[in-house]
Amino acid sequence: MKNTFKSKKILVKIATHITLIIFAIITVYPVSQVITISLRPADRLLSTSLEIIPDNATLNAYIDLFTNRPFLLWTANSAFVALVVTLTGVVFASMAGYAFSRFKFIGKKIGLLSLLVTQMFPATMLLLPLYIMLIYLGLINTYLGIIIIYTATALPFCVWTMKGYYDTIPFSLEEAAKIDGCNQFQAFYKIIIPLASPALVITGLFSFMTAWSEYIVAAQVLQDAQLWTLPLGLKSFEANMTTEWGLYGAASFIVMIPVVVLFLVLSRWLVSGLTLGSVKG
Amino acid sequence: MNKLSRNIFIAFFVGPTILILLAVVFYPFIYNLIISFSNMNLRHIKDWELIGLVQYIKVFTDPTEPTFFNVFLKTIIWTFTNVFFHVVIGVFLALLLNQHIRGKSVYRTLLILPWAIPQYIVALTWRGMFNYEYGSINLIITKYLSLPAVEWLKSPTEAFLACILTNIWLGFPFMMVVALGALQSIPHELYEAADIDGASWFQKLRNITLPLIRPVMIPAITLGIVWTFNNLNIIWLVSNGGEPSDQTHILISFVYKAAFNLYRYGYAAALSFVIFVILLFISLTFMKRTKATESAY
Numbered sequence: 001m002k003n004t005f006k007s008k009k010i011l012v013k014i015a016t017h018i019t020l021i022i023f024a025i026i027t028v029y030p031v032s033q034v035i036t037i038s039l040r041p042a043d044r045l046l047s048t049s050l051e052i053i054p055d056n057a058t059l060n061a062y063i064d065l066f067t068n069r070p071f072l073l074w075t076a077n078s079a080f081v082a083l084v085v086t087l088t089g090v091v092f093a094s095m096a097g098y099a100f101s102r103f104k105f106i107g108k109k110i111g112l113l114s115l116l117v118t119q120m121f122p123a124t125m126l127l128l129p130l131y132i133m134l135i136y137l138g139l140i141n142t143y144l145g146i147i148i149i150y151t152a153t154a155l156p157f158c159v160w161t162m163k164g165y166y167d168t169i170p171f172s173l174e175e176a177a178k179i180d181g182c183n184q185f186q187a188f189y190k191i192i193i194p195l196a197s198p199a200l201v202i203t204g205l206f207s208f209m210t211a212w213s214e215y216i217v218a219a220q221v222l223q224d225a226q227l228w229t230l231p232l233g234l235k236s237f238e239a240n241m242t243t244e245w246g247l248y249g250a251a252s253f254i255v256m257i258p259v260v261v262l263f264l265v266l267s268r269w270l271v272s273g274l275t276l277g278s279v280k281g
Numbered sequence: 282m283n284k285l286s287r288n289i290f291i292a293f294f295v296g297p298t299i300l301i302l303l304a305v306v307f308y309p310f311i312y313n314l315i316i317s318f319s320n321m322n323l324r325h326i327k328d329w330e331l332i333g334l335v336q337y338i339k340v341f342t343d344p345t346e347p348t349f350f351n352v353f354l355k356t357i358i359w360t361f362t363n364v365f366f367h368v369v370i371g372v373f374l375a376l377l378l379n380q381h382i383r384g385k386s387v388y389r390t391l392l393i394l395p396w397a398i399p400q401y402i403v404a405l406t407w408r409g410m411f412n413y414e415y416g417s418i419n420l421i422i423t424k425y426l427s428l429p430a431v432e433w434l435k436s437p438t439e440a441f442l443a444c445i446l447t448n449i450w451l452g453f454p455f456m457m458v459v460a461l462g463a464l465q466s467i468p469h470e471l472y473e474a475a476d477i478d479g480a481s482w483f484q485k486l487r488n489i490t491l492p493l494i495r496p497v498m499i500p501a502i503t504l505g506i507v508w509t510f511n512n513l514n515i516i517w518l519v520s521n522g523g524e525p526s527d528q529t530h531i532l533i534s535f536v537y538k539a540a541f542n543l544y545r546y547g548y549a550a551a552l553s554f555v556i557f558v559i560l561l562f563i564s565l566t567f568m569k570r571t572k573a574t575e576s577a578y
Contacts, residue, residue, distance in 0.1 A: 016377050023374060024391040026450070030406050031394060033417060037409070096298035099291050111299070118306050119504065120560045122511050124536045125553035128546060129309035129316065152305035155298060184290055213399030216513055220541055231401050238405055245409070252402045263397035264390055270458055 034256070038062065038249030061246035062254075071251060073226070074233035081143055081229060082211040085150045089158050089207030090200060092151075097162025097199075098188055102171075112163070115156040123216065131220055141224045149217055154210040158203040165199030166192065198269045205266055212259060230255050317550035329547070336551035343548075353559075356510065356531040359445065363509045366449045368502060371456025376490070378457075379464040389461075396454035404518030407447040408434070411519070434520070437528030444519045444529060451515065456501060463497035464490070499571045503564055510560050513537055532556050 032052050039057040065071045099105070100112060130149060131140075139145035169192060177187040193200070215231035222228055228236075234255065237248040317336055321329035341349050378389055395403065410416045411433035419430040433443045467490065475485050513533045520529040523538060530538070536556065540549035 013382065016380065016382055020374070020377055020382075020388045020392075023370075024388060027392055027394045027454075029417075030403070030410065030450070031398070033410060034402070034406055092298045092301070095294040099294035103287070103291050105288075105291050105295075111295070114302070114307075117561065118302070119507050120511075120557060120564060121306070121310070122533050122536065122553050122556045122560070123513055124533065124540055124549060125313050125557055126306060126309045128540045128549055128553065129312035130305065131541075132316075132321075132546070133309070133312070148301070148305055152301050155301060156306075159298060184287075209399070213401060215401040216517065216537070231399070235401065235405070238408075248405070252406065256398055256402060259399060260394065260397045263393065267390065267393055267458075 031256070034249050034252045036249070037245050038253050040246060040249075061250040065247055065250045065254075069233075069247065070225075070228075071233065071254075074228050074230045077143075077227060078212055078230040081147055081150070082208050084143075084147050085154065085211035086204050086207045088147075088151050089154050089210075090204045093155060093158035093162045093203050093207075094193065094196070094200060096155075096159045098166055098192065100159065100163040101166035102174075112160075115160050118156045127217060127220065134221060140221060141227060142221075143227070146218060146221045147211075149221070150211045150214065151207075153217075154207040158206060161202055161206075162196070162199050165196050169195050201266050201269045205262065205270075208262070209259065313550045313553060316546055317554050319547050319550075321546040321550075322544055322548075332547075336547045337555070339548055340552050340555055349552075352530050352532055352535050355441065355529075356533075359441075359448075359516075359531050360506060360510045362445055363448050363452060364502060364505045367452040367456045367505055367509075368498070370449070370453040371458075372460045372494070372498070374453070374457045375460035375464055376486075378461060392457060393454045395451050396458075400451065400514040401518055403451050404447065404515050407443070407450070408519050408521070411443045435525060437525055440520050440525060440529045444516050447519050448509070448512065448515045452505070452509070456498075456505065459497060459501040460494055463494035466497075467493050499568070503568055506567060507560060507564055510563070511556075532559075 036052055036054055038061050039059070040054045041056045041058045041060070100108060127149075134140045134145045173191055173195070174184075174187040177191045178184070182190060213231060214229075215235065218229050218232055219235075222232060230251075234248060234251050237244040237251065315331075316329075318331050318333060319329045320332045320335070343349075374392060378385060378392075382388075410418050413419060413430060413432055413435070416433070418433070422428045423430050431439055433439050471489050471493075472485060475489060480488070510531075511533050516523075516529065516531055516534045517537065520534075522542070523530040523534055527535075527538070532552070533556065536549050536552045539545045539552065
């Protein structure tokens with residue numbers, strides 16, 4: 001009796017591992033494809049081989065990318081836009097979320113509800129008027145235009161996450177701080193902000209991802225090739241007739257690395273930052 | 282804190298966010314409504330005039346385009362299929378990861394990957410994988426499964442299926458992470474008590490696990506529905522703008538094309554507003570429905 005129970009348990013374990021391995025292969029495979037393509041020699045870009053490391057693997061695509069293409073320019077452009085958006089996103093969301101969590105004021109309910117409703121706006125409903133507005137204001141082909149759009153797109157989700165997280169931090173902590181002589185603002189940044197770091201991390205990550213990997217809006221606003229961000233540059237390798245697969249693979253791999261690393265480093269925060277707020281909400 | 286300094290504090294904290302949202306979300310919302318009643322297009326971009334409900338009538342009856350209801354039906358299929366698989370795969374993997382197994386953090390790390398990769402790279406890479414001659418999907422199908430190669434991107438049904446497969450791959454990690462968080466908050470004593478009562482694995486899943494992760498999953502699913510319904514990136518980049526011959530559109534990509542490739546601004550604004558109303562209706566109904574049945578547990 002005990003033996004059959006034990007062997008059944010082992011079978012379940014093995015089945016679990018096999019299932020997880022299958023899913024892990026499915027998630028990793030497309031990534032390995034990108035790497036494979038980037039390592040292929042130029043005459044073998046279109047290959048029917050399924051090997052992960054191709055014959056005569058070469059780093060030529062990477063060298064070409066950095067020496068003959070404006071890849072560094074695109075990276076610098078993207079980094080600039082993403083950093084500004086992340087910074088403004090985190091600062092504004094942490095402040096607005098705090099006010100929404102701690103105070104009663106006129107328009108609070110409507111404010112919170114509209115944050116949710118904005119998530120239902122189809123991109124075109126805002127993009128089209130914004131595009132026409134930017135034409136009128138002469139902001140097409142400027143970073144100011146695109147930074148404002150990205151910040152506004154990321155803000156509702158960020159404010160909502162921050163508010164949900166603050167709600168789980170007991171009020172008594174600020175009261176204690178005030179008794180010790182802090183004013184409201186000091187209580188906020190000395191006591192609450194450090195405690196809310198999981199939510200700040202999510203907010204920052206979300207803002208960064210919005211700006212670092214957005215293609216559709218950038219394609220309309222940034223028409224001048226000097227201003228292109230990484231997504232626009234990468235898409236240009238995939239022009240219809242002559243996809244430059246090697247360059248595309250190399251560039252994609254380099255673009256992926258910072259985001260994936262950031263994500264994995266922060267992944268243990270993701271679980272608590274995302275779910276704590278919603279349990280209470 | 283007196284009343285005045287309290288109000289200044291609130292204004293200072295909420296002010297910037299409200300200003301940005303007013304300028305970049307609410308103003309465009311109103312502006313979009315106005316354009317939707319106008320004849321604005323490439324030729325009439327500055328000298329447009331209001332023409333009433335003409336664009337809305339066109340949305341539902343324009344004979345030159347694939348009909349609205351056709352695209353709408355595809356959007357529903359797209360949203361339902363995607364969210365269904367996101368949730369089922371996500372919860373399933375979370376259940377597996379929530380046990381004591383070796384290499385748990387390695388599995389979790391690998392399974393989060395699709396979420397971490399920028400969407401446009403996901404889309405373009407999968408588009409390459411669906412290539413008829415050189416794409417790895419056809420190579421696997423022909424070499425290992427000995428099945429005939431599929432013209433993934435040339436025929437409408439297969440291209441649409443390709444978009445769905447890509448998006449399923451992309452979306453389950455979010456649900457997995459949310460479900461994992463929810464599973465970790467369930468107290469162990471509940472399962473121990475159930476074990477004493479002799480409950481089977483399936484009974485525990487049905488009576489303890491699922492009801493208890495529900496309050497966390499419902500908001501996540503609502504968000505999932507909204508995000509999938511409006512996910513422009515995958516459809517647009519995998520099918521390359523609705524190819525073949527505009528047969529793979531969902532509403533959002535259809536209206537994007539009308540606005541930015543065909544410059545039919547008035548028409549696009551009207552359709553955008555219709556999409557918003559539909560989505561608002563769907564998500565409100567979903568939230569109401571799921572709350573109504575919540576008391577059943």
